Amino acid sequence: MKKELIKTNYYEAVNEEWLKNAVIPGDKPSMSAFLELHLGIEDILLDLTAKWEKDQTGLNENTKKFIKLYQMTKDFDKRSELGTKPFEVVLNQINQLKNLKDLDKAFKDLTLASIETPFGFSVMQDFMNSNNQVLYFGASRLFLPDTTYYKDEKSKAQLIGLFTQTTTQLLNLYGFSKEEKEKLISDALAFDELLVPVTKSSVEAADYVKMYNPLSKSDAKKLTKNFDIMGNAEALVKQDVDQLIVLxxxxxxxxxxIISDENFEIIKSWMVVNNARSFASDLTDELRVAAGAFGRALSGTKEAQSKEKFAFYQAYNRFSQVVGLYYGENFFGPVAKEDVKKMVHEIIGIYNERITNNDWLNEKTKAKAIKKLTTLSVHVGYPDELPPYYDMFEVKGYEEGSNILNEKLKMTRIMSELNFEKYNKAPNKNIWHMPASMVNAYYSPTNNQIVFPAAILQKPYYSLEQSPSENYGGIGAVMAHEISHAFDNNGAKFDEFGSLSNWWTDEDLEAFKKKSKDMIDLFDGVETGNGVCNGELTVSENIADSGGLRCALEASKKRKDHDLEGFFKNWASVWRQKASPEYSQLLLRVDVHGPTILRANMQLSNLPEFQDFYQITEEDKMYLAKDKMVSIW
Structure with missing residues (x-):
């Protein structure tokens, strides 16, 4: 650690050597502690896949399906031979649409095949009753990552120019004529422009409770006279629908x-362009690389992923939980699973103490918060069951007359049909939203559940080689961070059952809103080296970081071998990241997580223990006056 930087920039003091030597992979926009773990797991999974290809003895049927699909995805000679022919099945469905009435009739089949349309439905848990699942309705995404890009005329012109250039190159590979390309792109951009005023910005979407807008069947019909929205909704779920939840x-x-016969031609062109982009990776490698050019330019990624890795991920992404379960069971195991579960419950116990001793909540609100905490369900390592669609998949190879795009359409139809069958049914809360092989963790407010996949439970987050204080500064803080999401500005609106419910007294709710505003102000406008932080966009994650760090520190303090510096250093090290300027600037606009340098520095400056341990004074850049500190949980 570079000691002279401790009081100026703790993040750099801890990570200086790493930041100097870290190399951003050519096919990535950044390098980070998360990505280092991911790349290590990637090597394991690639080796396993190669081994399974040679010998499938002992593999379950779903893993064999993964291998069969992988053998298709890596056969680039066959993909080149087929060219764009597989896409004709999608293009023909779109070309057959002559007017809005045709789109209305075809909408159900297009939706089930996940062929891009300008709006769509999905069945998810009901915010008001988490033990039921209801139908949500929303519009498709914009071409640019956020509405703010459309408001800045200079950046808009540059990015639309880049989008036009890369999409022209893509459509050229599909064989469209010059006139067809120009019309398709011009029309698609015209329709995209219609969606901009009615699309939420990343900041607005971060307050996801505001995305819950129940609309009765009769009101929905009045607003959508041009299209039978409710008829299509009922066709998809195969029963009556009395209301939609409008996002x-x-x-x-x-x-x-927007959705009118007058606009039908630009809607149709928009559909061609969107689907040409989304299905390109299921065709030739040249098309795959061309389709990713716009995204790579936005994030500052220098090159496309290698053919070998891409082929693996194309198959893995379809069977991620199947492969992830094998990884979790064989590289993490039941003993480690129980050990980490014990640590999580220890952190929950500390959180319980902190709420009990809280000085700004009254006893009624504390009792509700503790009830929510004690009913929190914890999932560690790998899931007990997988989604049912894996058993329903049947992979047919090239020799059986199929192709990758066809297999994608079949699989997405199965997944879509299962999703719509969930309407008005209780959710299965044992199903995870990510594989055990993913370096991540999450809190589900509608399940009041935290999930820690096996992949994140490694050094620098967790290791028997590290001191307990280092582990608390790593995985302990991550655990407490996820628990804190139950009490951030979004999670705090849900009760112990995962339903939207105000369990606060009026006085406490006002105090919480004031503290949340203080957290916004603490981060808002702080320079990162690539632009300023948006405190409103990142408030939920900043609340979770702050609560997680404080809770994990309390746990570490209870140990006889507590080491403050080891705790602080590992907290700073887990957020190390080296990124392209383009990617850093993109994240500042769209990512609800704070910039990594602030997750390390600002959260530590916001701790009295950090200030006292390093004797930080007003002359130091890491200084934050104690009366300016924001402590919520």
Whole structure:
């Protein structure tokens, strides 16, 4: 550690050597502690896949399906031979649409095949009753990553120019004529422009409770006279639908002015362009690389992923939980699973103490918070069961007359049909939203559940080689961070059952809102070296970081061998990241997580123990006056 930087920039003091030597892979926009773990797991999974290819003895049927699909995805000679022919099945479905009435009739089949349309449905848990699943309705995404890009004329012109250039190159590979390309792109951009005013910005979407807007069947019909929205909804779920949950009221209020016969031609062109982009990776490698050019330019990624890795991930992404379960069971195991579960429950116990001793909540609110905490379900390592669609998949190879795009359409139809069958049914809360082989963790507010996949439970987050204080500064803080999401500005609106419910007294709710505003102000406008932080966009993650860090520190303090510096250093080291300027700037606009340098520095400056341990004074850049500190949990 570079000691002279401790009081100026703790993040750099701890990570200086790593930041100097870290190399951003050519096919990535950044390098980080997360990515280092991911790349290590990637090597393991690639080796396993090669081994399974040679010998499938002992493999379950779903893993064999993964291998069969992988053998298709890596056969680039066959993909080149087929060219764009497999895409004709998608293009023909779109070309057959002559007007809005045709789209209305075809909408159910297009939706089940996940062929891109301008709006769509999904069945998810009901915010008001987490033991039921209801139908949500929303518009498709914009071409640019956030509405703010459209408001800055200079950046908009540059990015739309880049989008036009890369999409022209892609459509050229599909064999469209010059006139067809120009019309398709011009029309698609015209329709995209219609969606901009009725699309939420990343900041607006971060407050996801505001995405819950129930609309009765009769009201939905009144607003969508040009298209049988409710008829299609009922066709998809195969039963009566009395209301929709609308993700964005602005869109449905403007629906008939956007989705109209007058706009049908630009809608159709938009569909061709979107689907040409989304299905390109299922065709030739040249098309795959061309389709990713716009995204790589946005993030500052220098090159496309190698053919070998891409082929693996194309198959793995379809069977990720199957492969992830093998990884979890064989590289993590039941003993480690129980050990980490014990650590999580220890952190929950500390959180319980902190709420009990809280000085700004009254006893009624504390009792509700503790009830929510004690009913929190914990999932560690790998899931007990997998989604049912894996058993329903049947992979047919090239020799059986199939191709990758066809297999994708079949699989997505199965997944879509299962999703719509969940309507008005209780959710299965044992199903995870990510594989055990993913370096990540999450909190589900509608399940009041935290999940820690096996992949993240490694050094620098967790290791028997590290001191307990280092582990608390790593995985302990991550665990407490996820628990804190139950009490961030979004999670705090859900009760112990995962339903939207105000369990706060009016006085405590006002105090919480004031503290949340203080957290926004603490981060808002702080320079990162690539632009300023948006405190409103990142408030939920900053609340979770702050609560997680404080809780993990309390746990570490209870140990006889507690080491403050070891704790602080590992907290700073887990956020190390080296990124392209383009990627850093993109994240500042769209990522609800704070910039990594602030996750390390600002959260530590916000701790009295850090200030006292390093004797930080007003002259030091890491200084934060104690009356300016924000402590919520």
């Amino acid at each position: 964005n009221l602005d869109f449905i209020n403007a629906f008939d002015s």
